[in-house]
Amino acid sequence: ELVMTQSPATLSVSPGESATLSCGASQGISSNLAWYQQKPGQSPRLLIYATSTRAAGIPARFSGSGSGTEFTLTISSLQSEDSAVYYCQQYSNWPPIFTFGPGTKVDIK
Amino acid sequence: QITLKESGPTLVKPTQTLTLTCSFSGFSLKNKNVAVGWIRQPPGKALEWLALIYWNDNTRHTPSLNTRLTVTKDTSKNQVVLTMTNMDPVDTATYYCAHILYDSWSGYYVGFDTWGQGALVVVSS
Numbered sequence: 001e002l003v004m005t006q007s008p009a010t011l012s013v014s015p016g017e018s019a020t021l022s023c024g025a026s027q028g029i030s031s032n033l034a035w036y037q038q039k040p041g042q043s044p045r046l047l048i049y050a051t052s053t054r055a056a057g058i059p060a061r062f063s064g065s066g067s068g069t070e071f072t073l074t075i076s077s078l079q080s081e082d083s084a085v086y087y088c089q090q091y092s093n094w095p096p097i098f099t100f101g102p103g104t105k106v107d108i109k
Numbered sequence: 110q111i112t113l114k115e116s117g118p119t120l121v122k123p124t125q126t127l128t129l130t131c132s133f134s135g136f137s138l139k140n141k142n143v144a145v146g147w148i149r150q151p152p153g154k155a156l157e158w159l160a161l162i163y164w165n166d167n168t169r170h171t172p173s174l175n176t177r178l179t180v181t182k183d184t185s186k187n188q189v190v191l192t193m194t195n196m197d198p199v200d201t202a203t204y205y206c207a208h209i210l211y212d213s214w215s216g217y218y219v220g221f222d223t224w225g226q227g228a229l230v231v232v233s234s
Contacts, residue, residue: 034220043224
């Protein structure tokens with residue numbers, strides 16, 4: 001069974017700084033990784049898929065990288081509106097399975 | 110513009126069967142490569158993918174809940190229905206339906222690009 005991990009659990013960053021979030025897979029998943037943002041009381045929003053492709057309408061200050069078992073989401077020039085929980089999610093084509101990580105909470109100081 | 114909305118009971122008793130309906134607009138499950146998924150989130154916890162249904166009626170479920178889940182669609186009503194049997198208090202969660210993004214370049218279904226508002230379901234006697 002594939003397991004996704006995320007670190008740190010919580011990240012506190014000042015406005016204007018950058019945040020680096022990590023996601024790991026217990027086995028290689030190539031580039032089959034997506035990232036979501038979920039603000040309190042809201043549904044998740046897809047940010048990135050295929051490790052580094054931004055979803056429609058996502059600003060360029062969200063970027064993703066990695067491959068295999070280690071992935072990173074970087075949020076540059078952090079704004080107060082970026083305060084949220086960020087989830088990574090792997091996907092496979094056969095069998096079709098989606099597995100989410102436990103999330104990283106980003107607080108803006 | 111794609112929209113989805115979940116509907117169903119707010120409270121179910123242990124051992125009962127949960128039926129949730131996802132009503133959507135802005136796309137059709139008659140069209141090739143279209144798929145809709147279900148995801149849940151217990152209060153204060155992480156997201157968990159449950160199941161999905163494709164335009165061709167094929168379905169897939171998370172292995173841990175495979176025997177309890179059924180997903181069907183009614184293309185004439187633009188609805189997808191999730192059924193979960195033998196509900197337990199640990200199944201208390203917000204249940205989301207979502208449109209699944211198909212990446213034509215890779216041929217993969219890569220994630221959930223539009224979500225419903227979610228439906229909180231509490232399992233309690």
